[in-house]
Amino acid sequence: MAHQIPDDGTRLPLMEAFYTIQGEGYHTGKAAYFIRLGGCDVGCHWCDVKESWDAELHPLTAADAIVEQAKQYPSKAVVVTGGEPLLYNLDYLTRGLQAAGIKTFIETSGAYPLSGHWDWICLSPKKFKWPLPDVIAAAGELKVIVFNKSDFEWAEKHAALVPPSCRLYLQPEWSREKEMTPLIVEYVKAHPKWEISLQTHKYLNIP
Numbered sequence: 001m002a003h004q005i006p007d008d009g010t011r012l013p014l015m016e017a018f019y020t021i022q023g024e025g026y027h028t029g030k031a032a033y034f035i036r037l038g039g040c041d042v043g044c045h046w047c048d049v050k051e052s053w054d055a056e057l058h059p060l061t062a063a064d065a066i067v068e069q070a071k072q073y074p075s076k077a078v079v080v081t082g083g084e085p086l087l088y089n090l091d092y093l094t095r096g097l098q099a100a101g102i103k104t105f106i107e108t109s110g111a112y113p114l115s116g117h118w119d120w121i122c123l124s125p126k127k128f129k130w131p132l133p134d135v136i137a138a139a140g141e142l143k144v145i146v147f148n149k150s151d152f153e154w155a156e157k158h159a160a161l162v163p164p165s166c167r168l169y170l171q172p173e174w175s176r177e178k179e180m181t182p183l184i185v186e187y188v189k190a191h192p193k194w195e196i197s198l199q200t201h202k203y204l205n206i207p
């Protein structure tokens, strides 16, 4: 039977939640509790968490319960990811987290309207479903996945749209990491407004 997901965000399809170290981007190396919501229709062929795509497979879970779990960990930072978390109204969840003194970070493609109260927004734009202007305007970091050479042009297109303070990252697509990392290294040396982001958790063999 299809999920009836309430639009007030009080219940959300939760795939998994785990305490680990942020592996990517600006906050790399910091402990955080990850909340992975199910559901995504962006369709990146190289997505490393395709099991998240079908929201129906992931139980509707009370946002209050998710917050209670998050409070148990020493780090007062939560990363909301997915799937595509902005499919859902995240106002209620993020209010609850912030009321508990927890900083709220999101990983998003930006393909759906911005909801929630965020201390940090990581925008990772996708060619398969372009990001919306309100998410682009709120991004603290732009993290472009490099699958082939054409992604450098895609990266520059979005760098021109984000706020001036937005941090700029190029991250190799994992299955093409051997081929793309050297190209990213050369690109960053030639265009130093960019930095390289590696999926350090995959090298460390942690979640």
Ligand SMILES: C[S@@+](CC[C@H](N)C(=O)[O-])C[C@H]1O[C@@H](n2cnc3c(N)ncnc32)[C@H](O)[C@@H]1O
Pocket (backbone or CB within 6 Å): 040, 046, 047, 048, 049, 081, 082, 083, 084, 085, 107, 108, 109, 110, 123, 124, 143, 145, 171, 172, 173, 174, 175, 199
């Ligand atoms: C699985 S996505 C979930 C959040 C959101 N749907 C998004 O794409 O930003 C989390 C992060 O992993 C990145 N990612 C996904 N698959 C990847 C891969 N094969 N190699 C490198 N990064 C990947 C995404 O671009 C995003 O920054």
Ligand SMILES: Nc1nc2[nH]cc(C(=O)O)c2c(=O)[nH]1
Pocket (backbone or CB within 6 Å): 020, 021, 022, 023, 024, 081, 082, 107, 201, 206, 207
């Ligand atoms: N350690 C770790 N860091 C991450 N940063 C973003 C992730 C994600 O899948 O959104 C992720 C993840 O899955 N694990």
Ligand code: SF4
Pocket (backbone or CB within 6 Å): 040, 041, 042, 043, 044, 047, 048, 049, 050, 052, 082, 083, 084, 109, 126
């Ligand atoms: S938008 Fe994110 S979760 Fe959705 S397919 Fe792309 S990488 Fe995977």
Ligand SMILES: [Mg+2]
Pocket (backbone or CB within 6 Å): 048, 049
């Ligand atoms: Mg991941």
